[in-house]
Amino acid sequence: RVRGPQKLFCTLVVLFNIVDNYERRSENNRRVIGTLLGRYDKGTVYVTECFAVPHQETDEEVSMDMEYAMRIGELQKKVNTNMYTVGWYSSGIIINEYSSLIHAFYKCQCPTPYISLSTLTSRNRGCG
Numbered sequence: 001r002v003r004g005p006q007k008l009f010c011t012l013v014v015l016f017n018i019v020d021n022y023e024r025r026s027e028n029n030r031r032v033i034g035t036l037l038g039r040y041d042k043g044t045v046y047v048t049e050c051f052a053v054p055h056q057e058t059d060e061e062v063s064m065d066m067e068y069a070m071r072i073g074e075l076q077k078k079v080n081t082n083m084y085t086v087g088w089y090s091s092g093i094i095i096n097e098y099s100s101l102i103h104a105f106y107k108c109q110c111p112t113p114y115i116s117l118s119t120l121t122s123r124n125r126g127c128g
Contacts, residue, residue, distance in 0.1 A: 006043040014050045021052040022091040030057065032091040033102055035069055035109075037076055037083050045086050049076060062098035066105060073109070085109045 014036070021032045037049040051072050055064040073085050088106040090099065 008045050008047065010047040014047050017050050018089055018091055025091075029055070032089075033064065034089050035073055035085055035106070036087040036089055037073065038086045039082050039084060040086070047086060049080075049083065050089060051076075057098060062101060064102060064105065069105075070109070 018032070018034070021034060025032050032052050033055055034050055034052040036047045037051075038045060038047040040046075053064055053069045053072075055062060057063075076083055085106065087110065088102060090102070
């Protein structure tokens with residue numbers, strides 16, 4: 001059995017980008033999802049970059065641009081060869097049956113055990 005990472009280090013730039021992507025999302029999207037990029041080192045995951053992935057989500061279905069996610073991930077690896085897909089993020093507190101489908105996609109993209117990160121924003125905490 002493969003053990004997952006023991007520690008997570010996430011740069012503030014990643015968190016700011018996730019919140020920014022959420023604030024700039026289309027009005028008909030309830031959340032933003034995206035790819036977390038970084039590296040693994042001795043049981044620690046270092047998340048240093050991220051990007052939003054276009055998707056549409058309704059009560060009946062979810063569609064995600066998987067080709068976009070893979071293409072942008074590959075471009076990022078060309079810029080920094082030590083960077084890998086380490087997981088995915090979702091803004092907000094929405095965890096539903098579609099989250100498991102998104103998780104399954106990213107599980108196939110990660111070379112080692114995966115992580116997911118859910119962030120709260122001022123809007124989904126009732127502050128804005």
